[in-house]
Amino acid sequence: AQTVTQSQPEMSVQEAETVTLSCTYDTSESDYYLFWYKQPPSRQMILVIRQEAYKQQNATENRFSVNFQKAAKSFSLKISDSQLGDAAMYFCAYRSAGSNYQLIWGAGTKLIIKP
Amino acid sequence: ETGVTQTPRHLVMGMTNKKSLKCEQHLGHNAMYWYKQSAKKPLELMFVYNFKEQTENNSVPSRFSPECPNSSHLFLHLHTLQPEDSALYLCASSQDPVDEQYFGPGTRLTVT
Numbered sequence: 553a554q555t556v557t558q559s560q561p562e563m564s565v566q567e568a569e570t571v572t573l574s575c576t577y578d579t580s581e582s583d584y585y586l587f588w589y590k591q592p593p594s595r596q597m598i599l600v601i602r603q604e605a606y607k608q609q610n611a612t613e614n615r616f617s618v619n620f621q622k623a624a625k626s627f628s629l630k631i632s633d634s635q636l637g638d639a640a641m642y643f644c645a646y647r648s649a650g651s652n653y654q655l656i657w658g659a660g661t662k663l664i665i666k667p
Numbered sequence: 668e669t670g671v672t673q674t675p676r677h678l679v680m681g682m683t684n685k686k687s688l689k690c691e692q693h694l695g696h697n698a699m700y701w702y703k704q705s706a707k708k709p710l711e712l713m714f715v716y717n718f719k720e721q722t723e724n725n726s727v728p729s730r731f732s733p734e735c736p737n738s739s740h741l742f743l744h745l746h747t748l749q750p751e752d753s754a755l756y757l758c759a760s761s762q763d764p765v766d767e768q769y770f771g772p773g774t775r776l777t778v779t
Contacts, residue, residue, distance in 0.1 A: 596773075643709075
């Protein structure tokens with residue numbers, strides 16, 4: 553069975569600095585999708601970025617980028633120029649590309665932005 | 668309203684009560700989901716509906732009973748809950764089960 557591990561329960565970063573959140577996963581599949589979701593305090597969970605495993609190029613969305621290392625089964629999220637609005641729980645998730653479309657979630661990393 | 672809405676936002680109930688959580692999506696999606704979110708634990712998928720048909724039931728106790736009358740509405744009926752059922756219950760929807768999921772704000776449930 554697939555598993556997703558976020559080893560950092562909490563991270564803090566100075567405003568305008570860069571921070572990297574770690575995620576590792578375990579799977580025997582070769583085709584899958586990886587996601588980072590953001591859940592601000594008392595607000596809705598939203599998708600930050602997604603990566604298809606068959607793509608070698610790392611996904612980028614404005615200040616958010618990933619470092620996808622397929623062989624190492626690592627999928628870290630880099631946030632550049634951190635802003636106060638980035639403070640949230642960040643969840644890493646995995647989904648098989650096959651018939652089982654269930655998302656497998658990590659336990660989350662709480663990101664604190666210091667002004 | 669837009670997106671995915673959930674009511675109530677907060678609910679306190681005793682172990683002998685019966686209550687229902689409601690979810691509505693205004694996105695024209697065909698798939699809807701119930702998740703349980705407990706502190707410091709990964710999200711747990713409870714139920715999945717696709718075109719009003721239940722396609723997943725992840726060994727959820729029978730004290731949780733889902734209902735999907737149409738593609739826009741999803742209910743979670745609760746009865747004789749336990750204190751360990753206290754959690755944030757999230758609803759989500761997607762165009763189909765392989766697409767990006769859009770989440771509601773959740774219902775914070777406390778069982779006393």
